Amino acid sequence: MAIAIAEAEAAGMRGEVPVGAVVVKAGEVLSRAGNRVEERADPTAHAEILALRAAAERLGEPRLEECDLWVTLEPCPMCAAAISFARIRRLYFGAYDAKGGGVDHGPRIFDHPTCHHRPEVVGGMEESRMAELLRAFFRERR
Amino acid sequence: MAIAIAEAEAAGMRGEVPVGAVVVKAGEVLSRAGNRVEERADPTAHAEILALRAAAERLGEPRLEECDLWVTLEPCPMCAAAISFARIRRLYFGAYDAKGGGVDHGPRIFDHPTCHHRPEVVGGMEESRMAELLRAFFRERR
Numbered sequence: 001m002a003i004a005i006a007e008a009e010a011a012g013m014r015g016e017v018p019v020g021a022v023v024v025k026a027g028e029v030l031s032r033a034g035n036r037v038e039e040r041a042d043p044t045a046h047a048e049i050l051a052l053r054a055a056a057e058r059l060g061e062p063r064l065e066e067c068d069l070w071v072t073l074e075p076c077p078m079c080a081a082a083i084s085f086a087r088i089r090r091l092y093f094g095a096y097d098a099k100g101g102g103v104d105h106g107p108r109i110f111d112h113p114t115c116h117h118r119p120e121v122v123g124g125m126e127e128s129r130m131a132e133l134l135r136a137f138f139r140e141r142r
Numbered sequence: 143m144a145i146a147i148a149e150a151e152a153a154g155m156r157g158e159v160p161v162g163a164v165v166v167k168a169g170e171v172l173s174r175a176g177n178r179v180e181e182r183a184d185p186t187a188h189a190e191i192l193a194l195r196a197a198a199e200r201l202g203e204p205r206l207e208e209c210d211l212w213v214t215l216e217p218c219p220m221c222a223a224a225i226s227f228a229r230i231r232r233l234y235f236g237a238y239d240a241k242g243g244g245v246d247h248g249p250r251i252f253d254h255p256t257c258h259h260r261p262e263v264v265g266g267m268e269e270s271r272m273a274e275l276l277r278a279f280f281r282e283r284r
Contacts, residue, residue: 042195043204043228044186053184062185077251078227081220081244086185099256102223106256107249109219114241114248 001070001092001125005133007034007047008072012137014039021047021071023055023064023088030055030067047071048079052086063087072130074123077102080109083119090120094130143212143234143267147275149176149189150214154279156181163189163213165197165206165230172197172209189213190221194228205229214272216265219244222251225261232262236272 007020011034023030031054036045048071056062068090069083074097081102083091093103102109103121110118149162153176165172173196178187190213198204210232211225216239223244225233235245244251245263252260 037204041198041202041204043198043206044191044195044224045204049186053186056183056185060183062179062183062187064185076223077244077249078220078223081218081223081249082186085220101256102219102249106254107219107223107244107251109249112248114243 001072001094003029003032004047004070004072004094005126005130007032008130008133011035011047012133018133018137019047019071019073021051021069023051023067023069025055025059025064025067030058030064044078046076046079048075049082052082052088056086065089068092069119072133073097074101074103074105076100077107077109080107084110084115084117087117088119090122092122092125094125095127095134096124143214143236145171145174146189146212146214146236147268147272149174150272150275153177153189154275160275160279161189161213161215163193163211165193165209165211167197167201167206167209172200172206186220188218188221190217191224194224194230198228207231210234211261214275215239216243216245216247218242219249219251222249223257226252226257226259229259230261232264234264234267236267237269237276238266 004020008018012018016035033050072094146162154160158177175192214236
């Protein structure tokens, strides 16, 4: 999770919402990414999407079997659905996101019978630190 | 929608689930794409995501103001959330997708209070033709 936090901090320095993500397989970091929506002018360039795509490219496979995703914030519905398509084994996330989250909030993507793959989910890791990272970012921008 | 159908058919010929999408702004086609999940080994490479990303790249803006998306099938939850982030004005889609859809089925992405932008939605266009395209594809693959 330290790598995900470093990616989140780097994203914040670039003026992006500070979120970072890492894909790990058998103890090896396959990919790491921070949010790049503004820089790339890409509405889908969330940290999770970029990390999933990079890991899939590396494996040459759209399905990331036996891979885990670490991310600093509860994934939004878009990223949660992508995590399911990518067959991520375990999702570890930091702060819960009542406003934008799609795992434990809003559409609760994994809870629908039409969701074909539900990862194991460990949420709320280092909650206070992660929440502070976001709060500090939005405080500065106001 | 004819362009979206052509993209769907081309995707089917490549062995991908036959879905096609087009982004239009003021009568001009900004981007067109078919599903390329297998070819690109990218779990996020649905037609809608590729079309949204290409349109955003062309406009140099992650938010596609005044743009409409035409797609042959009801978008999945990932694509529906991406459509919302991209601020698509109107979503026109073909066949309803009770198994994988995320607009009128499953997580119903646009119906949550945490969904910040809800496009106008016109669903079920040329329903029988679109459904037949998919049925033919899965029939052949069995």
